[in-house]
Amino acid sequence: MSSRSPRRSSGDPARDRREPPGEVSAIFDGMLRHARELLAVRSPLDAELIVSEILGSWWGHRMPGGDVEEVIGEALIGHAARAGTPAALALLTGIANLGTRRQEALAEQAALELMERGVARPGWAEHVGMVTPGQCYVSRDVYGDQESVVCTFTYGGADRHALVVLVDRNKAEPVPSAPARSGRPPAPGMVRDAWVSSRVDELLEHCRRESRENPLMRFEEVDPRDTRALLQRALERTDAVDDPPVNESFGSYHAFVRSRVRALPPGGGVPAPAVHGHDRRATLAARFLASDEAEELSDRSAASRCVDRIIDYGCAHDFGRPLRVSPLKAEMFLLDWLPRKVLLSRAEQEAVPHVLAAWVRWAGKRTGLPEEGVRATLDAVWDATAKFAESYRDPSAFGLDREIVDRLLPDGDLEALPRRAFTLPFLSGTHRLPGRHGKHGRVDLTKLDPADPGDRRILLEFEHPGADEAHLDAHERLAGRLWDGDPPQLWETAQALLDVGYERHEVLHKLIDVLERHGHDPQGLRDALRVLRHEPPPE
Structure with a gap:
C-alpha cells in the first residue's frame, strides 16, 4: 500500500x-x-x-x-x-x-x-451473518502443544459448515484469566491458521478416527461458551503481534473468524495459569531431585540449578505448566530459550540435557503422558543435545571476561548482553575512550554496578565529559530503557540502524529523539520506532 x-x-x-x-x-x-x-x-x-x-x-x-x-x-x-x-x-x-x-x-x-x-x-x-452456532470440538495432541478447534454453524438450519482454527500454545505468554472448571478447553495460545469446510460430517469422522488410531491424539466436544473465550483470547494475542507467525492465507479468514467467534454464546472462560510461587517451585524441584529418575545425576549442585531453569521456563513461558513435556517444548527450551536467555556455567551446560531427560521421565509419569509420548520426547532431547552444544554460546568463549559479563547480567538474562554492551560498551571492552582507563575522578569504574541507576549515571558521565545535565538526562533515560529492554523494539531499531551504516552515537541520538517525543505513549513509541527502522542509509 x-x-x-x-x-x-x-x-x-x-x-x-x-x-x-x-x-x-x-x-x-x-x-x-x-x-x-x-x-x-x-x-x-x-x-x-x-x-x-x-x-x-x-x-x-x-x-x-x-x-x-x-x-x-x-x-x-x-x-x-x-x-x-x-x-x-x-x-x-x-x-x-x-x-x-x-x-x-x-x-x-x-x-x-x-x-x-x-x-x-x-x-x-x-441471510448473511444470520448464523446459528452448533457443536464445538477440540482435536489436540496429548502434549498440549497445539489444537484444532472445530466450530459448526448453520444459516437457520441450512448450509451447515465448520470453522477450523489452529491454536498454537507454544507461541504466547500466559495472562490472568477466569478460574477453571472441569471440561473446559485449555488456556489459549496464538491462532496460527484457519479454514472453512462444508463437509462437516467427513471432517468430524476424520478427527474421531485419528484419535482412535493415534494414541497421541485426543478428540472431544467442548462447551461453545468456553470455545468463544478460548478463541477470542487467542485471536487477541495474534492481533497484538507485529509480525505474527501465521499461515500466509490467514489474513483472508481473519474477519470471518472474528465474526464467527462473536456468534458463539458468551459467558465462558479459560483456565487460569497455575500459580507457582517461590515455595511451590522449590518444593517441585526438591521432589524431583529426590526421585528415582534423578538418582543418577552426578553433579547434584548443577542439577539443582538446571531443574530450577526447567521449572522457571514452564511457569513463565508455558502458561504455568512446568510439568508439561513434549518434543517441541524440549527443543524450544534447549535450542531457543536457554541459548538466548540464560547465562549457564560450564557445569550447567554439560548437565542440562541429562537433567531435562530425567525431568521428562519424572513429569511424564506424574501427568499420565502415554509411554509413546515419553519416548518421543526423550528422543527429541537427545537429538537436540548435540545441537545445544553448538547453539549455546558462552560469552567467555568470545574473550569477554566473566566478571564483566556478571556485571552486565546480574539477572542472568543472556539475551540482554548485546544491548547492554551497546549501552555501556567501554564497560565490556568493546569500545575504548582515549585517555580514560577505568577512573572517573576518584571513582573506580570497575567497582560500579551498571544495574544501579546511580552508578549508571556516573558511567555515562565518564563517556560524555563536559556534557550538560539535560544531555546526560536524555542519555540516562535511553540507557535505562535499553538496559531493561523496554520496549524490545528499541534495541531492534538500534540494530537495524547499525546494519545500514549509522555510527553508535548517531543511533543513540536518533533513539533519544524518538524517546523524547513518544516516551509516554507506548503505542506511539512502537509506531515511531517502526518507521525509524526503515531510515535510509547515511550518505
Missing part, C-alpha cells in the same frame, strides 16, 4: 464523501472490482468468505499514528458509499456483518442510504 494514508473517518458517512488520494482510490477501485464476485454467488457463506478476503488485504499491516482498520477500512466504506453500485452495496452489506464494531455501524448506515436510493441488494443479503 502507499505510505500516504486516507483521511481518518469522522464517523458520519455524510461527512466522509471526499475522494481519497488518487493512488489510494485506485486500490479501493480494485477492491470494488473484486466485490463484483459477490453479485454472482448465491450462498451467504461464499459471500462472507469473499468479503473476509477483501478485508484481509490489509490485516497485519501497521500504520504510524493510526489504526489501520480505522484509517483504511473506514475509508473503503466511504469509497464504496460514493461508488453507489450494486457491487459496492454488496460489499457494504458484508462489512456490516464482518467488520470491526465501528466498521459494521458505518457500513450498515451507508448500505441503508444506497438501498433508499434504489440500489439492488444481492439475494444472499437477508
Whole structure:
C-alpha cells in the first residue's frame, strides 16, 4: 500500500464523501472490482468468505499514528458509499456483518442510504451473518502443544459448515484469566491458521478416527461458551503481534473468524495459569531431585540449578505448566530459550540435557503422558543435545571476561548482553575512550554496578565529559530503557540502524529523539520506532 494514508473517518458517512488520494482510490477501485464476485454467488457463506478476503488485504499491516482498520477500512466504506453500485452495496452489506464494531455501524448506515436510493441488494443479503452456532470440538495432541478447534454453524438450519482454527500454545505468554472448571478447553495460545469446510460430517469422522488410531491424539466436544473465550483470547494475542507467525492465507479468514467467534454464546472462560510461587517451585524441584529418575545425576549442585531453569521456563513461558513435556517444548527450551536467555556455567551446560531427560521421565509419569509420548520426547532431547552444544554460546568463549559479563547480567538474562554492551560498551571492552582507563575522578569504574541507576549515571558521565545535565538526562533515560529492554523494539531499531551504516552515537541520538517525543505513549513509541527502522542509509 502507499505510505500516504486516507483521511481518518469522522464517523458520519455524510461527512466522509471526499475522494481519497488518487493512488489510494485506485486500490479501493480494485477492491470494488473484486466485490463484483459477490453479485454472482448465491450462498451467504461464499459471500462472507469473499468479503473476509477483501478485508484481509490489509490485516497485519501497521500504520504510524493510526489504526489501520480505522484509517483504511473506514475509508473503503466511504469509497464504496460514493461508488453507489450494486457491487459496492454488496460489499457494504458484508462489512456490516464482518467488520470491526465501528466498521459494521458505518457500513450498515451507508448500505441503508444506497438501498433508499434504489440500489439492488444481492439475494444472499437477508441471510448473511444470520448464523446459528452448533457443536464445538477440540482435536489436540496429548502434549498440549497445539489444537484444532472445530466450530459448526448453520444459516437457520441450512448450509451447515465448520470453522477450523489452529491454536498454537507454544507461541504466547500466559495472562490472568477466569478460574477453571472441569471440561473446559485449555488456556489459549496464538491462532496460527484457519479454514472453512462444508463437509462437516467427513471432517468430524476424520478427527474421531485419528484419535482412535493415534494414541497421541485426543478428540472431544467442548462447551461453545468456553470455545468463544478460548478463541477470542487467542485471536487477541495474534492481533497484538507485529509480525505474527501465521499461515500466509490467514489474513483472508481473519474477519470471518472474528465474526464467527462473536456468534458463539458468551459467558465462558479459560483456565487460569497455575500459580507457582517461590515455595511451590522449590518444593517441585526438591521432589524431583529426590526421585528415582534423578538418582543418577552426578553433579547434584548443577542439577539443582538446571531443574530450577526447567521449572522457571514452564511457569513463565508455558502458561504455568512446568510439568508439561513434549518434543517441541524440549527443543524450544534447549535450542531457543536457554541459548538466548540464560547465562549457564560450564557445569550447567554439560548437565542440562541429562537433567531435562530425567525431568521428562519424572513429569511424564506424574501427568499420565502415554509411554509413546515419553519416548518421543526423550528422543527429541537427545537429538537436540548435540545441537545445544553448538547453539549455546558462552560469552567467555568470545574473550569477554566473566566478571564483566556478571556485571552486565546480574539477572542472568543472556539475551540482554548485546544491548547492554551497546549501552555501556567501554564497560565490556568493546569500545575504548582515549585517555580514560577505568577512573572517573576518584571513582573506580570497575567497582560500579551498571544495574544501579546511580552508578549508571556516573558511567555515562565518564563517556560524555563536559556534557550538560539535560544531555546526560536524555542519555540516562535511553540507557535505562535499553538496559531493561523496554520496549524490545528499541534495541531492534538500534540494530537495524547499525546494519545500514549509522555510527553508535548517531543511533543513540536518533533513539533519544524518538524517546523524547513518544516516551509516554507506548503505542506511539512502537509506531515511531517502526518507521525509524526503515531510515535510509547515511550518505
